[in-house]
Amino acid sequence: MHFPRGFYFGAATSAHQVEGGNRNDWTEWEKEDAKRLAEEAALRQAQGAPWADHILKNYPNPLQPENYISGKAADHYNRYEEDFDIAKKLGHNAHRFSVEWSRIEPEEGKFNQKEIEHYRKVIQALRERGLEPFVTLWHWTNPVWIRDIGGWENPGAVEYFTRYAEKITRSLESVRYWITINEPEVYSLNSYLLGVRPPQKISIFKYLRVVKNLTRAHQKAYEAIHSSSVKAGITQHNVYFDRFLHEIKDHQDFIGVNYYQYRGGRGRNRKSDMGWSIYSEGIYHVLKSLKKYNKPIYVTENGLADARDTHRGEFIREHVDWIKKAAEENVDVRGYFYWSLLDNFEWDKGFWPRFGLVEVDYKTMARKIRPSALVYRDIIKNQ
Numbered sequence: 001m002h003f004p005r006g007f008y009f010g011a012a013t014s015a016h017q018v019e020g021g022n023r024n025d026w027t028e029w030e031k032e033d034a035k036r037l038a039e040e041a042a043l044r045q046a047q048g049a050p051w052a053d054h055i056l057k058n059y060p061n062p063l064q065p066e067n068y069i070s071g072k073a074a075d076h077y078n079r080y081e082e083d084f085d086i087a088k089k090l091g092h093n094a095h096r097f098s099v100e101w102s103r104i105e106p107e108e109g110k111f112n113q114k115e116i117e118h119y120r121k122v123i124q125a126l127r128e129r130g131l132e133p134f135v136t137l138w139h140w141t142n143p144v145w146i147r148d149i150g151g152w153e154n155p156g157a158v159e160y161f162t163r164y165a166e167k168i169t170r171s172l173e174s175v176r177y178w179i180t181i182n183e184p185e186v187y188s189l190n191s192y193l194l195g196v197r198p199p200q201k202i203s204i205f206k207y208l209r210v211v212k213n214l215t216r217a218h219q220k221a222y223e224a225i226h227s228s229s230v231k232a233g234i235t236q237h238n239v240y241f242d243r244f245l246h247e248i249k250d251h252q253d254f255i256g257v258n259y260y261q262y263r264g265g266r267g268r269n270r271k272s273d274m275g276w277s278i279y280s281e282g283i284y285h286v287l288k289s290l291k292k293y294n295k296p297i298y299v300t301e302n303g304l305a306d307a308r309d310t311h312r313g314e315f316i317r318e319h320v321d322w323i324k325k326a327a328e329e330n331v332d333v334r335g336y337f338y339w340s341l342l343d344n345f346e347w348d349k350g351f352w353p354r355f356g357l358v359e360v361d362y363k364t365m366a367r368k369i370r371p372s373a374l375v376y377r378d379i380i381k382n383q
C-alpha cells in the first residue's frame with residue numbers, strides 16, 4: 001500500500017526558533033533569564049542530566065548563558081532560499097513555518113509592509129521549489145505591546161490576534177493551509193502552570209483564562225480566514241487532544257497533530273538527547289483516536305533531539321510506517337512534517353538540543369545535511 005496521491009512530506013520550523021533578529025516577549029525574557037537558566041542547567045548536570053558529553057564540549061552548550069539567547073538563531077530570515085533548496089533536494093513537497101506577529105505589527109495597529117513583503121517572498125520561494133506552504137500564525141511569541149497589556153490573560157488579545165490574522169491571510173492570499181495557533185495547551189501549561197516560560201506566572205485562574213482566550217482566538221480567526229479554498233486548523237500536542245478538540249470541533253477544516261511522546265512516557269529504552277522516550281507505535285494510536293472527528297489529519301510535527309544522528313533515521317522510518325498503517329485502516333491522514341528542517345532554538349532549553357535534518361554550525365551558519373535526512377528522502381522517494 002502507498003500513501004494517497006498528493007500526500008505531503010516535509011519539515012517544520014517556527015519563526016522565533018530559526019529566523020534570528022526578532023524582538024518580542026521571548027527575546028526580552030531571554031535577556032533577563034539566560035544566566036539563571038545556565039545555572040539551573042549546571043545543577044541538573046550535577047544530578048545526572050542525560051546530555052551527551054560532546055554537547056557539553058561543543059559550543060553552544062547548556063551551561064553557557066549564550067545558549068539561552070535566540071539572537072541570530074539559525075539566520076533563516078536571511079537564508080531561507082538556501083534552506084528551501086535543501087528541502088527540495090531532500091524530496092520534500094511541503095513546508096511548515098510560522099509568521100512572526102511582532103514583525104508584522106511591531107506597534108499596535110501599525111502593520112509593517114516590508115515584513116509582509118518578506119513573507120510573501122518566502123512563500124514565493126517555496127512555490128518556486130514545489131513546496132506547499134503550511135503557515136502558522138502564532139507559535140508562542142507575542143509582540144512586546146501584547147505582553148504589556150497582559151498577554152493572553154487579556155481578552156483584548158483575542159481581538160488583536162483576529163485583526164492580525166485577517167491582515168496577514170489577506171496579504172498572503174495564495175496560502176491554502178493556515179494553522180492559527182500552535183499547541184495552545186502546551187503554551188498555557190509551561191507559561192502559566194509550571195511557570196518555566198515567559199511570562200512565568202503560576203496561577204490556575206490565569207491558566208484557565210489563557211486557555212479560554214486562545215480558544216476564542218482560534219475560533220474567531222477561523223471564522224475570519226476559512227473559505228471553500230482556504231483550510232484552517234490548529235496544531236495540538238497529542239497528550240492534550242481531546243479536551244481542546246472538543247471545544248473547537250466546529251471550527252476546523254483539519255487537525256494538526258504534533259507527536260513526540262506518548263501519554264505516560266511509555267517506550268522502549270531508546271531516548272532522545274532530552275531524555276524523551278521513543279515510542280513510534282504511539283502515533284498510530286493517536287491517529288486512530290482522532291478518526292472520530294472525521295477531519296483530514298496532518299502530522300504537523302514529529303521529531304527528536306539527536307545531536308549524533310543515531311536514532312533519527314530509524315525514528316522517521318518507524319513513525320512513517322505507523323502512519324501508513326493508520327492510513328490503511330482508513331484514517332484520513334494527509335501529511336507528515338518532521339520537526340525540524342534545521343537545528344534551532346529550543347525555547348527555554350536554548351540551542352543545545354539538535355532537532356534538525358540539517359545541522360547548523362552556529363558560528364559560521366553553515367548547513368550540513370545529516371545522514372538521517374537522506375534516509376527520509378529515500379522514504380519519500382519510495383512511496
Ligand code: BGC
Nearest residue numbers: 014182183186258301339346
Ligand atoms: C513545539 C516546537 C518545539 C518542539 C520540541 C513542539 O511542542 O511546537 O516549537 O520545538 O515541540 O520541543
